[in-house]
Amino acid sequence: MRSLITASVRWARPLRLPRIDLLTNRARADCALPQSMQRFQPTGLARSYATHSPKSPSRRADHYDQSGELWGFTSFVVFGAVFLYLSSKPTQPSGSEYYRQYHYTDPNKPKTRDAAALSAPVDSTPSPTDLPDILGADLNSTDTERVPLRSYYPYVLVGGGTTAYHALKAIRESDPEADVLIIGAEAMPPYSRPPLSKEMWRTKSAGSRNALKFTDWQGHDQSLFYNEGMSYTVVKPDPATDRLVYSVHPERKLPILLLRQQVTDLNVDKQQITLANGHAIQYGKVLLATGGTPRALALDQTDDDDEALAAVVRARTTTFRGYQDFTRLDELTQEPHEIVIVGGGFLGSELAAALAVRTKAVGGRVTQIVPEEGVLSAVLPQYLSHWTTERLEAQGVKVLRQTEVKQVSATQLQDHRGKDRAKLVLNLSNGSQISADHIVQAVGIEPNVVLAKDAGLEIDPHHGGIAVNAELQARTNVYAAGDVASYHDVLLGRRRLEHYDHAAQSGYHAGKNMCGSRSPYLYQPMFWSDLGPDVSFEAVGLVDSKLATVSVWAKPSADAPEEYGRGLLFYLKDSRIVGMIAWNLPGKIDMARQVVLRHEFRYKHIQGLTRVFNIHQLEPTMT
16 A cells, blocks of 8 residues: 555646545556457346347347356456555556546545335326236236235235345246236336436437337337236226226236235234235235435425415425426426426436436536535535536536525516416525525435334334344345345445345345345446536446545546546545445446445456556447
């Protein structure tokens, strides 16, 4: 470590930002990844998987295999040799190639909120008419047998989202003939949420958006719904008896989907759940995949006694979680509205970037209110948070930093056509006021734990969520996964994550364990974010701005010395690398995952790792 620190100081040159410029040599050829490894990117293309890329390696049977045969071998070949190489004495750099390196630690530890005792509300929104052909058996068909909802199922999945869907896939792989009951609060079959704040906004066809279809990163049209050969039979009220019934497929057993229903009671001792309508169902194994509910700001309401204006405030101050939220916001962007996004995290920043581009053509305006000094400040070091905020502003987003909303009221104003039009008025913490047509609150979620809490399951007081062990088990025959689970990471400690890759992988892993496997959840989930043409990154491990970070950047152009194009961010805890971000570096996240999984690389290895990642060149993408 001392040699690297000494080299950093010796080769530094002063710049405007508080940083250290470190000169290094470019990666040696014998340390680059083999070409075969560059072509195969098993889990780094989780973002392709989220958008159902037809060539995504997620369709491979080994997508969820955590034994890591390929990476186990390549880690031995590559990282075994590299580990020795990394400890070698740094060489004097050439003058034509250099990296910039920064050190930052945030001393302010944010406050942690307790998990709210919330359960997912039942969705009463009508379903889109253009649904994919995934609802297999038809109640009106004459060649299918109707059966009532039974009082026992060997597998019950509480929740109808990404986690439940991937648990279903695992169960069907292990036990194809098993009866699986999925109970979801929404009106839709399981679908993928990430495109709602990403690809859906870049899809130009209104017809495609209305049908919940989008264009993925490869230019292919995709459906929001999971339809990889999976069909369901949907439980519906029998018109004659009003009982809940479903149709049995004459040739194959389909998973049973119960929509717009809420589980109100879980009895762990009896292994029984109870629906809101009083129907009791016993289970062999149950998965709690209840997700979370968007937080709403505790805003002071208007002092105006006009109930009509108060109703305007309630109707135009919304959250963003499901497809109906996208549909509502998509309609607003067709006219020149003023939209305010409250929150500087991933969702708020992605929405702000997407809406700024969408509304520019019609003369709309987007304002983002951030209580911190910049966007993504919980994840990015301060200088990079500031730079990313500037990129959002360059795209047309008006970012109000270190500002909070204190009160929202409504007033009647006249628009440019002379017509009366209600406007929202936001009183801010800095004493100013701004107006808006609509407010989107993007300030995180509260895990839906009320069902588990009432059942006597342990709730994590620090991270929120249902406390489970490394096997994702809360009690005997009771599992939890996805956003709602606080699980034990054997490398990084207790965690609760709210990312797509984790929802999919933990759901699948829980499904396998429900079928008899007893393996720990060792997978290190990745997440990604796209904020326009200049900002796209993937991350893995503990990525927290409270940790010490070291950032290594490729040489910028002479015309833009402060630009951050391609680079790596290393997050350190006790000098050990526990997390990484690959910034505008597609194809690097799987190697970054291996760095975190090895749990052996430290601060002194960063210079050598930078050579191995070779940030001056982009790896070929899969086609």
